[in-house]
Each structure stands twice: as structure tokens, then as C-alpha cells.
Amino acid sequence: KNEVEQSPQNLTAQEGEFITINCSYSVGISALHWLQQHPGGGIVSLFMLSSGKKKHGRLIATINIQEKHSSLHITASHPRDSAVYICAAPTGNQFYFGTGTSLTVIP
């Protein structure tokens, strides 16, 4: 069993749709990261959150530490949002990564 599970693995959406990506983890953490990776590109850190909700533009991340679950939402999705989204759960001395959600937004 993976310490971090993401769903869905692949997601295709029409431009403008509201998108949700889920991340569940079994390790004890104090914060969780959401990362974005464009095709052929590098990693960009979107959010680090330890409780509640954070918002940046059209991206919203939420976390429930008690339920060990986090969600990444994208409102009014756009083709430039097409990327792989990865959740990362750092413990005291290492990271556990989800396998990523590959998002394609069609114009």
C-alpha cells in the first residue's frame, strides 16, 4: 500500500469546468505540498498547507489533518492548466509522493 494515494490518475476536462484532485495519506505529517509539473518541464510548488484552505488565483487547496485528506481544486479550468499534479507528504525525515494526476483541459 502506498503511503500517499492520489485520484484520479488521469483527468480530461472541458475548458471552464471545475476540477477536483484528491490526495489521501497514511503517514503523520505537519504539512502537505501540492506540486505542478508541465509536460517536459520542471516542478513548481503550488501550495504548502497544514490546515484549512489556501487560495491562489483559480487554485484552491484544502486539507483535513484528522481525516488525512487533501484536495486541489481548479475553478474555471483553462488549457494552460494541463499538467501533472502531485501531492507530497513530508514526514520528519523524508517525503512521500503520490503518483500524480495527469490533467488535460480541452479548449
Next chain:
Amino acid sequence: DGGITQSPKYLFRKEGQNVTLSCEQNLNHDAMYWYRQDPGQGLRLIYYSQIVNDFQKGDIAEGYSVSREKKESFPLTVTSAQKNPTAFYLCASIWTGGPYGYTFGSGTRLTVV
């Protein structure tokens, strides 16, 4: 601004050559990590170091070597013994002195031809 610098972003090498990927951080983080990502797969741990002059193998250390001579630098050498070196490599760091000191580099995409 503090952060992790990985260079170069894209790297091409001929088969059989060793290549060293750079990872530098100016955050005073104690622990540093190298991960590998293959197409369609998650990130896997290659090596990590929690203090200077000490490092530990991760899940897929074969064919790789590292050094940690300075706190801010953790270079990864992909040796000719690594059978499938073409991959995306990510460096990360953790500040073990507190709960929120986690940072990721942007990664290096290595292609061996």
C-alpha cells in the same frame, strides 16, 4: 530569495559517460534528497543526506553516487553503471529544526543518447 537551485534544467549525455547533477540550497536546511521520476511513474528516492559528510541509500541507489561536503550542496552523479539513466531528477530539502521547512528544486531532465 531562498530556495533550491538545480542545474541545468535539461542535460544530454552520451551513453557510457558519467554526469553530475547539481543541487544547491541557501535555506540552511539540514536534510537533502534526490528523487527520480520515470514517465508515468511516481518519484522514487535515490539518496538522501541528513548531515554533512553523511548520506544514505534510498530505494534505487544502484548506479548513482552522491557527496555532501557542504551543507548547501548535494550533487548527484549518474554513473555509467546506471542502466537506464534517462529520467527526470528532483532535489528536495527539509529543515529538521521546525515543521514547515520543506522545499523542492525545479528538476533536471537528463537524456542519455
